[in-house]
Amino acid sequence: MSDIKKNIEERLEDIVAEILEIDKKEIRNNKDADFFKDLGADSMLGLEIIAAVERKYDIKIEDEEVQGLSTFNNILNFINKKLGQQK
């Protein structure tokens, strides 16, 4: 992984770990775990993750786009796509 990509992924690990109050190890073990079904998050925590991602990466996430963003990998891919578009 290149340095920039590592940074993006690590930052996302920090965000999810902090908001869901889980260990980063747990995130890395299963990056396709569903926040709501598997990790016990409620809709408010989901919203906090989305808001933190918007702030930390300075991107805008529309209402329709929020739907699919319920796993670590989904969000990571989404961020990379958005940042790629912005260049």
Added chain:
Amino acid sequence: MAKKILVVDDDPSVLKSLEKLFKKEGYDVTCVSSGKQALDCIERRDFDLVIVDIRMPDLDGVETVRNIKEIRTNQSKPDIPVLFITGFSDVVAIDKAKQYGEVVLKPFDLGEFLIRVKQQSTKRRVVITGLGVVAPNGIGKDEFWEANIKGKSGVNRIRSFDTAGYNSKIAAEVLDFDPLKYMPNSVAKRVDRYAQLGIAAANMAVEDSRLNIEEENKYNIGVCIGTGLGGVLFHEEQMMEIKIKGPHHAHPLGVPKISPNAVPAQIAIQLGLKGINLAISTACASSTNAIGQAFDIIRLKRADVVITGGTEAPITPFTFAAYDSLRVLSNKRNDMPQEASRPFDKDRDGFILGEGAGILILEELEHAIKRGAHIYSEIIGYSTTSGAYHMVIPDPTGDDASRVMELAIKDANINPEDIDYINAHGTSTQANDRIETQAIKTVFDKYAYRIPISSTKSMIGHLIGAAGAVEAIVCVLVIENSLIPPTINYKYKDPDCDLDYVPNEARRQKVNIALSNSFGFGSCNACIVLRRYK
């Protein structure tokens, strides 16, 4: 179930007619013709009301009631309300009797009498069974009380933001407050500082009261907490964020974080309380109002327990600037912060903004006794009024201030001379301290000079919405410890403020009944009266 009345009168015709009257109204009546017989009854049975003639041979009415109180205390049972009846206008005897109960003069209007009997026999009494406080000079009840007795000031140069450009540079911040000691991180990071202080104090108070919150009682425990401003810190931070980075940087929890009801709501959520849930906001009178409303809630049978008090964290760049701009803050002693708050002193130049929280557990008396709670004191009176004068300036006549005190004393069913201690609003502004002094003289006349009066704000500054609650806690501890904390920084006598403000040193004195004032911006006034429970 029929209320039980004990009637004590040496006149057989009075006994006969009252027995007939009460039986008709559905009461369970017991009639005796002497004080001694009354005491025998009290030893063996429970009553909801005692009606007693003042003038009786051998043991008179007042002596009888004094003995009844002793018997009940020895039995660890609550006081029984008393109605004295008398046909003689013996002022001295009537005055003595009023200390123990209401007095009805014969001949009396039957309808009125029956209403009073109903009121007295169904009255609920409210006591304080738990305390929690986070203050600039002490975190926790014991540390706070120690600091008060020692006259320790919590005022310092402001640390939480840069005061360059501000006239006043001092405040009473709560240093070393670690919210994680009192709540999980998941709560701490989702609430504003004002709520952290309140939740911490609430947890302390609930623990102090040893109240067990269970399935059966969680619907019966209310929360009623005051704040003047709510979550201003987060509000200000967010405004900066959004201005600089745009609206999508707004934190999704912004609204619940800054709302004035964040604290009562969070407390209920954390403890699982499904009763009444209220936030009260009347500026500097907020928490006295909250306590008073909690008192009423229990009196009205809407709850058996209410977690009440107030919390405030107003030391923030905008809010502080606003107070600074209003020119109500002290700014002459930025280099001597601990001496700046000097209520009633001639050289006072404004108040010191403070932060903190005070929470009290109010409980219905029988409920408290049944679970073996430690009872601190009893709340016996409350009043709240508007001066209808100005958003900031107090009415110079002090009429509204004296009126609120008079009403609270009346609600407490006592005389002004029964007050042993006043915790003044005492903000250290020229206007408040002068006007409050005048108002106290109006209510108490010459007796005003004999009442010890102290201002907690001399040590911890003005906690705005939390002031009333923290000051009520001081009153509770004064009664509990027979010790009055000083008004510190009292150096220069102001001829307009010539009462006894317990200057600079704590004073050993037994206090049975204490009164606490809060006068808020907007002419919002509130006053409570507390009495020793024995």
